[in-house]
Amino acid sequence: MIVYPILSNIVFGLWRNVAKAGSWMAKVQSDNSWKQHTPISGKVVWMHCASLGEFEMGRPVLELFLQKHSDWQAVVTFFSPSGYEPRKTYSKAKVHYLPIDTPSEVNKWLDYANPSLAVFVRYDIWPNHLNAxxxxxxxxxxxxxxAPKTPxxxxxxxxxxxxxxxxxxHTWGVISEQDAAxxxxAGIHSKVLGNPKYDYAASLAGKASIEKFAAWKKSQQKPVLLIGSAHLEDCKALNGLDLSGFSTWVVPHEIDEGEAMKTALSQFTEDDAANSITDKPKATSLLMIPEFGVLSRLYSLADGVVIGGGYGKATHNVLEATVQGKVAASGPNWQKIAENHELVELGYLIPAQNESSYRQYLQRIGTSEFTAKGNEAQQWVLSQKGASEKILNVLEQAVQL
Structure with missing residues (x-):
C-alpha cells in the first residue's frame, strides 16, 4: 500500500495546481471550513455519497439510525457538486465535500469528523480513506x-x-443475490440487504406538489411532458418529435447546461420558452426549471416523463417518477442501475432506442391503459420497501449497539 499514497500525493497535488475556478477540485478546496473547527465530539456516523442519487439511497437508513440512536451525530460527504449543492443545508447532518484522497488530507479529515462508524453508499470508496x-x-x-461484475x-x-x-x-452490503454471487x-463475502432506494421512493408517495408549478400547469391547459435530470443529448433526441401538444418541462441535471438544452430544443422559439415561473404565467410550450431539489415533487404533475442520462453513463433515478404513478421513458443506457432491469421487464420503464420509440411512448400518454399501468407501477414500488431496516441492523452490529 506504499505505492498508492505516493502516487495520490503527486496526482492530486498536480491537479490542485491546475484546477480552475468552478472545477470539481476548486469546489472541494473551497469547502475548507471544517479545518478551522474543533473536532466533533461524541458518537459520529459518517456517510459518504458520490452524488444526490446515492444520498437519497442512504438517507432513509441514516435518518432511521439517528431516530433510534439520538445520542449520535451525523456527517455527510459528497464527491459531486450535484449532490453537495442541493443538500448542503440538510438539517440532520454536517455536510461537506469529500476531501481529496491523500494521506495528509484524509487524516486531517478524520481528526475533525471523528467518526465511530463510516458508511459508503453504493460505491466511491477511496483507498487512503479506507486505509486510515x-x-x-x-x-x-x-x-x-x-456488482454486475468484479469491481x-x-x-x-x-x-x-x-x-x-x-x-x-467490515460488511459489504449488496442489493441482490446476483450481486453477492x-x-x-472476487473472493468477497457479502450480505444481501436489498435496495433502500425503494424506501426513499415510498417516502415521496403522496407528497404535495409545488404550488407554483401546479398553477403553471393549470394555466397552460396542456398535458405536461417532464424531462427530468436532463442532459443535452436527451434534449437532442427529443427535438425531432412534435412536442407542440405538450407543455414541456426540462429540469437539467447540471444547472449550467440549461441554455444549451434550450438551444437544442430548437423547435421552440424564444417566445415559446420560459426560463422561470413568473407571477403571471405566459402561454409557453417550453419551461426550463434550473433549480436543485425540486424534481421529485414535480413528477406528480407530469402526464409523461422522460428520465435523462440514458445517452450517457446511465439513466438517472426512475423510482422517483414511478412512485408517483408514472410510466417513464429513457435513452438506451439504462442497464447499469439495478432496479431498472425489473422496471423494464414489468413495463414501468420504456427504453427508447430511437425516435420511433419515443413517438410510440408519447402516443400512449393520456390513455386509460397508460394511466392504469402507472398506478400499477406505484403499487409495485410501495411493495418493495424494507431494506433500510436490514441495513440498520448491520450498522448496529458493526458498532455493537
Whole structure:
C-alpha cells in the first residue's frame, strides 16, 4: 500500500495546481471550513455519497439510525457538486465535500469528523480513506452496492489495492443475490440487504406538489411532458418529435447546461420558452426549471416523463417518477442501475432506442391503459420497501449497539 499514497500525493497535488475556478477540485478546496473547527465530539456516523442519487439511497437508513440512536451525530460527504449543492443545508447532518484522497488530507479529515462508524453508499470508496479508517479501528460498511461484475479495486491483478479493500470493509452490503454471487467470484463475502432506494421512493408517495408549478400547469391547459435530470443529448433526441401538444418541462441535471438544452430544443422559439415561473404565467410550450431539489415533487404533475442520462453513463433515478404513478421513458443506457432491469421487464420503464420509440411512448400518454399501468407501477414500488431496516441492523452490529 506504499505505492498508492505516493502516487495520490503527486496526482492530486498536480491537479490542485491546475484546477480552475468552478472545477470539481476548486469546489472541494473551497469547502475548507471544517479545518478551522474543533473536532466533533461524541458518537459520529459518517456517510459518504458520490452524488444526490446515492444520498437519497442512504438517507432513509441514516435518518432511521439517528431516530433510534439520538445520542449520535451525523456527517455527510459528497464527491459531486450535484449532490453537495442541493443538500448542503440538510438539517440532520454536517455536510461537506469529500476531501481529496491523500494521506495528509484524509487524516486531517478524520481528526475533525471523528467518526465511530463510516458508511459508503453504493460505491466511491477511496483507498487512503479506507486505509486510515482501518488503522484507527473505525468500522466501514458498504451499503446498496450493485456488482454486475468484479469491481476494479477487487481485481486480482491489483493485489496491493485489493488488500486494502478486503481488509478495510467490515460488511459489504449488496442489493441482490446476483450481486453477492459476483462478489463471491472476487473472493468477497457479502450480505444481501436489498435496495433502500425503494424506501426513499415510498417516502415521496403522496407528497404535495409545488404550488407554483401546479398553477403553471393549470394555466397552460396542456398535458405536461417532464424531462427530468436532463442532459443535452436527451434534449437532442427529443427535438425531432412534435412536442407542440405538450407543455414541456426540462429540469437539467447540471444547472449550467440549461441554455444549451434550450438551444437544442430548437423547435421552440424564444417566445415559446420560459426560463422561470413568473407571477403571471405566459402561454409557453417550453419551461426550463434550473433549480436543485425540486424534481421529485414535480413528477406528480407530469402526464409523461422522460428520465435523462440514458445517452450517457446511465439513466438517472426512475423510482422517483414511478412512485408517483408514472410510466417513464429513457435513452438506451439504462442497464447499469439495478432496479431498472425489473422496471423494464414489468413495463414501468420504456427504453427508447430511437425516435420511433419515443413517438410510440408519447402516443400512449393520456390513455386509460397508460394511466392504469402507472398506478400499477406505484403499487409495485410501495411493495418493495424494507431494506433500510436490514441495513440498520448491520450498522448496529458493526458498532455493537
Amino acid at each position: 479508517l482501518r488503522k484507527r479501528g473505525i468500522p466501514s460498511v458498504v451499503m446498496a452496492m450493485s 476494479w479495486y477487487l481485481h486480482r491483478t491489483l493485489p496491493f489495492i485489493r488488500k486494502v479493500y478486503k481488509e478495510g470493509i 459476483n462478489m463471491s467470484l
